[in-house]
Structures are given as C-alpha cells and as structure tokens.
Amino acid sequence: MGLGGCIILIAAGAILTFATDWEMEGINLDLTGVILMIVGLIGLAVFGSVARRRRVMMPHSTQVIDVHGQHRRDGYDDGL
Template identity: 75%
Template sequence: MGLGGCIILIAAGAILTFATDWEMEGVNLDLVGVILIIVGLIGTTTFSSIARRKRVVIPPSTQVVQDEHHHRRDGYSDGYGA
C-alpha cells in the first residue's frame, strides 16, 4: 500500500467517524472509522520510514582528466617517416 492508499484510509475513516450518522445493527461505524484512521496513520509512518531508507545519495560527479598526448611535429613521430 502506498502513500495514496494510506491517505484514502485516513479520509474514509474520518468520513465514517465525523460525517455520517448512519446506524447499522451490529456495526459501530464510529469505531470502524477510528480503526481506519489508525491503520492509515500506521501505514503513512511505515511508508515514510521505508522511503527514507531507500533514498540514494548520489556522490558528486568526479572530474574527468584527459591525458593529453604531446606530439612532435618532426615528420617521423606520426608514423609516416619511420
């Protein structure tokens, strides 16, 4: 379950707890809403701690040093006069 699912659980629990006045026999909707809120909060904290551990720190890029070859221009170092 991702962060979006946790937020949906919290929202659904809050709606059941605070915004409804339905009565169901054998089911306490206020308690179901509170349970959904708690599960959503636990999921959010778990998701954030796992996401924090998976964060990868990329080291700064290293500078590439090109080895420059110094060529003599005497006519023989380029292979044509050898």
C-alpha cells in the same frame, strides 16, 4: 500501500466517524472509522520510513582510469 492509499484510508475513516449518523446492526461505524484512521496513520509512518531509507546519496562523479594507455584522437587504438 502507497501514500495515496494511506490518505484514502484516513479520509474514509474520518467520514465514517465524524460525518455519518447511520446505525447498522452489528457494526459500530464510529469504531470502524477510527480503526481505518489508525491503519492509515500507521501506513503513513511506514511509508515515510521506507521512503527515507531509499534516499541514499551516491557520489555524482566517478573516476575513470584508462588501463590501455593513450588513445589516438581519431578514435582508433594502436594495438587493439
């Protein structure tokens, strides 16, 4: 689940918990909203830890070693 999905879960849970006064038989909408908000927060935490782990810094420059010796300036090699 991405960042957008987590935010949508939190928003939907908050709407169900705080902005509605519906009564459904067999379903507690307040508890359902709280569960959605908790799942969204857990998703945000997991997304943040995975995104932090992906930020591995690689060196920007690499050293090139010429194993064939000198090349001519016109682009052609002498022996190959």
